[in-house]
Amino acid sequence: MSLVAWLDTSADEERRMRELIKLLSDSDTLDDLGIGQIRDAFGDLLFPGVSTIQTRARYHLFVPWTYLRAARRHAGAQLASRAAYEERQLVNVLSAEGATDGLIGRRAGVRVKVLPSSIYWTGLKTYAILRADVRPSGLQQTRHFRRHEDGPDDAGTSDWSPSLPPPPDGYSKTVPGGFDLTAEESAWLREQMATATPHPQLTHSMLSHLLRRDTAPEDTWSTPWDVDDLDSAPAELRDLVHHAEMFSLVIQGARLLYNLLLAERYEELGFTSLDDPAERYREVFGEWAARCEARRDEVTSWHLNDVWPLVALKAPRISPATRLFVEGWVDAVRSQDCHTLAADSAVRRLVADREFQNKRAQSRLRNDKLLAAWRGASGTTPLVYRWFQAHRIVTDIFEGLGRADA
Numbered sequence: 001m002s003l004v005a006w007l008d009t010s011a012d013e014e015r016r017m018r019e020l021i022k023l024l025s026d027s028d029t030l031d032d033l034g035i036g037q038i039r040d041a042f043g044d045l046l047f048p049g050v051s052t053i054q055t056r057a058r059y060h061l062f063v064p065w066t067y068l069r070a071a072r073r074h075a076g077a078q079l080a081s082r083a084a085y086e087e088r089q090l091v092n093v094l095s096a097e098g099a100t101d102g103l104i105g106r107r108a109g110v111r112v113k114v115l116p117s118s119i120y121w122t123g124l125k126t127y128a129i130l131r132a133d134v135r136p137s138g139l140q141q142t143r144h145f146r147r148h149e150d151g152p153d154d155a156g157t158s159d160w161s162p163s164l165p166p167p168p169d170g171y172s173k174t175v176p177g178g179f180d181l182t183a184e185e186s187a188w189l190r191e192q193m194a195t196a197t198p199h200p201q202l203t204h205s206m207l208s209h210l211l212r213r214d215t216a217p218e219d220t221w222s223t224p225w226d227v228d229d230l231d232s233a234p235a236e237l238r239d240l241v242h243h244a245e246m247f248s249l250v251i252q253g254a255r256l257l258y259n260l261l262l263a264e265r266y267e268e269l270g271f272t273s274l275d276d277p278a279e280r281y282r283e284v285f286g287e288w289a290a291r292c293e294a295r296r297d298e299v300t301s302w303h304l305n306d307v308w309p310l311v312a313l314k315a316p317r318i319s320p321a322t323r324l325f326v327e328g329w330v331d332a333v334r335s336q337d338c339h340t341l342a343a344d345s346a347v348r349r350l351v352a353d354r355e356f357q358n359k360r361a362q363s364r365l366r367n368d369k370l371l372a373a374w375r376g377a378s379g380t381t382p383l384v385y386r387w388f389q390a391h392r393i394v395t396d397i398f399e400g401l402g403r404a405d406a
Helices: 011-024 036-046 059-070 076-096 116-126 148-154 183-194 206-212 235-268 277-294 296-301 308-312 320-335 338-343 345-362 368-372 387-401
Strands: none
Touching: 036 235, 036 308, 036 320, 059 076, 059 116, 059 183, 076 116, 183 206, 183 387, 206 235, 206 387, 235 277, 235 296, 235 320, 235 338, 235 345, 235 368, 277 296, 277 338, 296 320, 320 338, 320 345, 338 345
């Protein structure tokens, strides 16, 4: 049994730890081959401020409203404690009003451990909703809500944006509309999020592109590269999306081959809880190889020399071992027919050695007890870099823009 714990960390470190716990509980996002830093760097660049455990857009308002309420009478640790209490009470309020789609704490209720403020804190700073680089206990006390009608005179007296829309009457004992943003809230949140940049050297993101569109993202789009008007996007964003797409396509083969190796070892040891896993992964790998070969010209012309500088903007300390593994796999994909990779002993050894290098005693390929508990899939879903979370949040905003309250 492993234990992840922290005593006194920054808000960013705490957010990363929450995401780590989420990833460890999701069999489709396990990082057995150690490419998570690259995946997360693309996610940060494409969707700044969005994380894998965010759910609905209105939490970007619930959190500051809650903390402003607590700041009326409290400061420091008491402020953070009072706000946490109200966040937990908010779970019951929203649940009672039928707002359960995307509700954080839907099952745990007031016993929820990971609060919305922990999940959204980095995003609130990214979008300049929270203007101070502080943890909750570092917020200052205020006497009243800083409503947007008050104007810039309050700009120096609150940690929160002075233009923050006011909470609805009765908040937080009642939450009119639940997760439904008003038109005013949507317009404000859209502007805050659309103007956020992922890095000083990269001024356009997929998040800002989606928010600047005239319509919400289509439900049929399942990846960032499905967006149908990327041709009109700035060149730097088109390049970013292209590299993210190619990395997702190419590295998917390594992840599937790893699962094939697990399946073969599983059957070799006589485990029977899963039906014919090796045959299933041979078929799935063949389907991936066909997709890869259909884009042979793109795969061959794609170079990691163009990728590493982008990744370094958010992950400057990629280990040499990770780079060597990724470069070795990409070279194999670029140099031979993808259908032959699963039978190539050198390629199989590359993947197997990488799993052991990354997981050591937790390597399923070398720890038969762990392999016996394998559920048949480990990190098999193609990388889409927080697309579904961003899609839901952006859709919330567009739905709010269409409401007749402005």
